[in-house]
Structures are given as C-alpha cells and as structure tokens.
Amino acid sequence: xxxxxxxxxxxxxxxxxxxFAMSLAACSNxxxxxxxxxxxxxxxxxxxxxxxxxxxxxTTTSTEDSGLLDFLLPKFKEKTNITVNVVAKxxxxxxxxxxxxxxxxxxxxxxxxxEEFVKGGFGxxxxxxxxxxxxxxxxxxDPAGLKTSAPNDPIxxxxxxxxxxxxxxxxxxxxxxxxxxxxxxKDASITPExxxxxxxxxxxxxxxxxxAEKGGYTLTDRATYLSMKDKxxxxxxxxxxxxxxxxxxxxxxxxxxxxxxxxxxxxxxxxILSEEGQNLIAEYGVEEFKEPLFVPNAK
Amino acid sequence: MIDFIRxxxxxYNDIFSVITLSLIVSLSSTLxxxxxxxxxxxxxxxxxxxxxxxxMRVTNTLMSLPPVLIGLLVYMLLSRKGPLGSxxxxxxxxxxxxxxxxxxxxxIFGLTVSSISDICKEVEFTCISLGANKxxxxxxxxxxxxxxxxxxxxxxxxxxxxxVGAVMMVGGNIKGSTRVMTTYIALExxxxxxxxxxxxxxxxxxxSFFVNTVLYKLKGSE
Numbered sequence: 382x383x384x385x386x387x388x389x390x391x392x393x394x395x396x397x398x399x400x401f402a403m404s405l406a407a408c409s410n411x412x413x414x415x416x417x418x419x420x421x422x423x424x425x426x427x428x429x430x431x432x433x434x435x436x437x438x439x440t441t442t443s444t445e446d447s448g449l450l451d452f453l454l455p456k457f458k459e460k461t462n463i464t465v466n467v468v469a470k471x472x473x474x475x476x477x478x479x480x481x482x483x484x485x486x487x488x489x490x491x492x493x494x495x496e497e498f499v500k501g502g503f504g505x506x507x508x509x510x511x512x513x514x515x516x517x518x519x520x521x522x523d524p525a526g527l528k529t530s531a532p533n534d535p536i537x538x539x540x541x542x543x544x545x546x547x548x549x550x551x552x553x554x555x556x557x558x559x560x561x562x563x564x565x566x567k568d569a570s571i572t573p574e575x576x577x578x579x580x581x582x583x584x585x586x587x588x589x590x591x592x593a594e595k596g597g598y599t600l601t602d603r604a605t606y607l608s609m610k611d612k613x614x615x616x617x618x619x620x621x622x623x624x625x626x627x628x629x630x631x632x633x634x635x636x637x638x639x640x641x642x643x644x645x646x647x648x649x650x651x652x653i654l655s656e657e658g659q660n661l662i663a664e665y666g667v668e669e670f671k672e673p674l675f676v677p678n679a680k
Numbered sequence: 681m682i683d684f685i686r687x688x689x690x691x692y693n694d695i696f697s698v699i700t701l702s703l704i705v706s707l708s709s710t711l712x713x714x715x716x717x718x719x720x721x722x723x724x725x726x727x728x729x730x731x732x733x734x735x736m737r738v739t740n741t742l743m744s745l746p747p748v749l750i751g752l753l754v755y756m757l758l759s760r761k762g763p764l765g766s767x768x769x770x771x772x773x774x775x776x777x778x779x780x781x782x783x784x785x786x787x788i789f790g791l792t793v794s795s796i797s798d799i800c801k802e803v804e805f806t807c808i809s810l811g812a813n814k815x816x817x818x819x820x821x822x823x824x825x826x827x828x829x830x831x832x833x834x835x836x837x838x839x840x841x842x843x844v845g846a847v848m849m850v851g852g853n854i855k856g857s858t859r860v861m862t863t864y865i866a867l868e869x870x871x872x873x874x875x876x877x878x879x880x881x882x883x884x885x886x887x888s889f890f891v892n893t894v895l896y897k898l899k900g901s902e
Contacts, residue, residue, distance in 0.1 A: 482760035
C-alpha cells in the first residue's frame with residue numbers, strides 16, 4: 382500500500398516535470414519558428430549580424446484586415462531582423478496608444494487628428510505613406526436607391542439613407558473611417574439617430590459582416606471591402622468622389638517623451654517610405670484582386 | 681475533409697503558435713495562482729481570525745470579477761504612463777500571464793477554502809495528535825484533499841483558457857506574439873473566416889475535454 386502511494390507520488394512528480402519541461406521547450410521553440418518563413422534561414426543569418434529586435438506598430442484595422450501588413454512585415458523582418466508587433470485598433474485608439482507611449486510607430490488615417498497629435502508634441506513628424514478611397518456599400522436590393530440616385534456623392538447618399546431610414550452600421554469607435562463618416566453627416570446637416578443607425582463599436586471587418594447580416598449600408602475603405610468581398614452579400618453603391626479620398630500617414634511617437642524604440646521605429650519608417658517599401662505597397666493585391674488595394678504616395 | 685485539414689496545417693502554420701501560446705499563458709497563470717492560492721487557502725481554512733468573514737466576502741466578489749476589469753487594471757499599471765511602465769510589459773505574453781493570474785487567484789483561493797474547510801481541520805487534529813509539525817500537516821492536507829484541490833485547479837484553468845477580454849486588452853492580439861485561441865476566434869469571426877474560427881473552437885473544446893477526462897480518471901482510480 383505504502384509502496385503504491387510512493388509510486389503515485391513519483392508518477393505525479395514526473396508528470397509535472399514533464400509538463401513544465403514541455404512548456405519551457407515550447408517557449409524557446411517559438412522564436413526560431415518565427416524566423417523561418419522566407420527560405421534559407423542560415424544565409425539570412427550570415428548576411429545580417431543585426432540582433433533580433435522588435436517594435437510595436439499601432440495601426441488601423443483596415444491595414445491588418447486587408448492583409449497588407451501580413452504581406453509587408455515578413456519582408457521587412459527578412460531585411461532588418463526587426464519583428465513588428467501589430468496592434469490593430471481604430472485610428473482613435475491607435476493615437477491614444479501613442480499618447481501614452483505604448484506604441485513606437487503609428488500608421489493611421491485621419492489627417493487632422495494626426496497633425497494635432499504631432500502638434501501636441503506626442504509625435505515627431507507625420508509622413509504620407511499611401512492612399513486608397515472610401516466607398517459606401519449596401520445590400521444587393523439597395524432599398525434607399527443609392528446606386529441610381531447617388532452613385533458618386535456620399536453626402537447625397539447619406540441624406541437618402543437618413544430619409545428612407547435604411548439601416549446604417551457605423552464603426553462608432555473614433556477610427557479614421559468613423560471620423561470620415563461623422564464629417565459626411567455634418568456636411569449633410571443630419572444628426573444620425575434612431576433605430577436605423579447602428580453604432581457597432583468594432584473593427585472594419587466586423588462592421589462589414591454586420592452590414593451584410595443586417596442588410597444595412599456602411600462606409601468602408603476599399604481595401605478591407607475588396608479583401609472580404611466574397612464573404613459578403615453586399616455591393617458598392619457609392620464611390621469615386623474627391624471627398625472619399627483616404628490618406629494614410631505614418632508617425633514616430635516622440636522619443637523625447639517616452640523611452641520608445643527609436644532606432645527600430647526610424648528604420649521601419651524609412652523602409653516603408655523607401656522605393657522598396659512603396660513598390661511593395663503598389664504590388665499588394667494586384668494578383669488577387671486585379672487592382673492594388675493601396676496606392677503609395679510618399680514624397 | 682482530410683484535404684481540408686492538410687491544407688489547413690500547411691497554410692496556417694501560425695495556428696500552432698496560437699495554440700502553444702494559449703497553453704503556456706493559461707498553464708503558467710494557473711500554476712502561479714495555484715501555488716499562492718493553495719497555501720493561502722489552506723492557511724485560512726485552518727485558522728480562525730477576526731477578518732476571515734470579510735476576506736471571504738471580498739474573495740467571493742473577486743471570483744466573479746469581469747475579466748475586462750482586470751484587463752483595464754493591468755493595462756493601466758503596465759502602460760508606459762502607468763506606475764510599472766518602465767518595465768515595458770504591455771503587449772507581451774507576460775502581461776497576459778499577470779492578468780490571468782489575478783483573475784484565477786481568487787477562484788482558486790475561494791474554492792479551496794470552501795471545499796476543504798471541513799475536512800482539513802480533522803486532518804490537522806489527527807496530524808497534531810500524531811506529533812506532526814506544521815510542514816508535515818500542510819503536506820498531509822494537500823495529499824488527503826487532492827481530489828477536491830484538483831477540481832479547484834481545473835476550475836481555475838478553465839477560467840484562464842476560456843478568457844478573452846483581459847488577454848485582448850493587455851496582449852493586443854499581436855500576430856505571432858500575443859495571439860491566443862480566444863482572441864484568434866474573435867478576430868477571425870470579425871473577418872468572416874468561420875472555418876479557422878471553428879477549427880480553433882474545436883481545439884479549445886478538445887483541451888477542456890482532455891483535462892476533464894484526466895481528472896475523471898484520477899478520481900475513478902481512488
């Protein structure tokens with residue numbers, strides 16, 4: 382009996398040790414696995430003595446949901462051995478992260494707020510990176526008749542949506558898209574409220590899903606819509622207007638204010654503004670969607 | 681179906697890192713809070729003192745604390761603007777372990793006290809009459825109550841691995857770094873990729889099933 386108990390005890394200890402060892406092994410396995418993606422890792426190491434470092438990029442949901450960052454970042458990592466950790470939130474939330482010094486670089490799209498951010502001393506300088514455009518998408522049967530009455534004018538389109546009380550899903554999260562949407566409502570002199578106006582408080586992908594499920598309209602950036610098009614029962618109703626231009630900017634969080642990773646941040650910004658980074662942006666999406674999702678325009 | 685699974689693993693290699701990270705984070709936080717929770721729990725069960733009732737009432741409140749509240753608290757602590765900002769822990773797996781530990785600790789502590797209070801006094805009495813010291817008493821209690829304590833730990837682990845609010849906030853759901861199973865499901869559902877979300881959901885269920893089977897077997901063997 383006693384022996385049996387001792388055996389059980391031994392077994393228990395052995396099991397616990399095993400679990401612990403396994404989790405340790407898993408921990409140390411993780412990093413090399415990350416390095417693997419693009420071919421010969423050995424050659425890479427010979428080329429770049431640079432130590433592996435990381436930085437945090439706070440960005441909008443559109444750059445991640447559209448797959449752009451998944452396309453760009455491995456190439457940056459291959460070149461510089463810097464892992465870019467992406468925290469994808471709305472532009473408003475990303476700027477907040479920057480204000481608290483919790484991110485190193487911001488890639489966002491609400492120019493006025495970005496300039497305020499830099500003016501307030503939170504960021505170093507703002508650079509144009511790329512643009513695409515906003516579009517209004519809606520259900521296939523188009524109950525507000527936007528496709529015929531307002532194919533190119535977002536203000537008229539918003540007025541029609543409000544007049545017909547058609548369901549409209551708003552991001553409701555102070556993101557760049559939400560900021561744009563609020564500007565349109567203001568131009569249309571409408572305060573959107575009522576059952577038809579749904580404030581979702583979530584990312585672009587989730588809002589598009591919601592619009593498809595509820596048969597509503599929403600304002601979206603073209604990139605996220607194109608990358609999800611097949612899964613959505615929606616169509617583009619209003620597009621191509623100067624007011625629907627969507628500029629993305631990149632900003633380094635002020636290193637004098639917070640101990641951010643200045644070297645890595647600088648390297649990333651230089652790379653994305655360089656010819657190489659800009660060409661890659663222009664390339665993304667051409668194969669899959671027959672058109673680029675973002676147009677690079679760094680000066 | 682088999683093709684689908686094979687494609688799945690070749691295309692979605694990073695799913696493995698998501699699963700391992702989930703297990704690492706939840707197991708570590710369960711381990712830390714078990715160590716602390718069991719020691720404190722057994723101590724409180726054995727001793728009567730003035731504040732005991734108040735402590736238990738507070739613990740019961742903490743047991744039902746919403747994870748997002750813990751997330752907010754840890755976020756404020758670890759933000760570069762916050763008191764522990766210089767450690768630069770926000771958006772790292774360690775931040776996730778900290779918040780899950782805070783979440784699981786009250787559960788393990790509270791459930792330990794409520795499940796062993798009656799038995800452990802008897803055990804202590806016997807131990808003392810046999811001339812055991814404090815350390816021996818503690819080990820004997822651990823051993824005698826191991827089934828109850830295992831259930832307690834499983835409950836804690838269940839809370840940790842199924843939690844999404846706090847890890848989303850303090851981890852940031854960073855691909856390849858802080859993305860765990862629950863935040864992955866939330867993200868993929870938002871993007872409309874239901875296949876991936878369902879797959880991870882099944883893995884999550886399978887892990888709970890496995891843990892409970894082991895527990896059931898252990899109980900049965902007694």
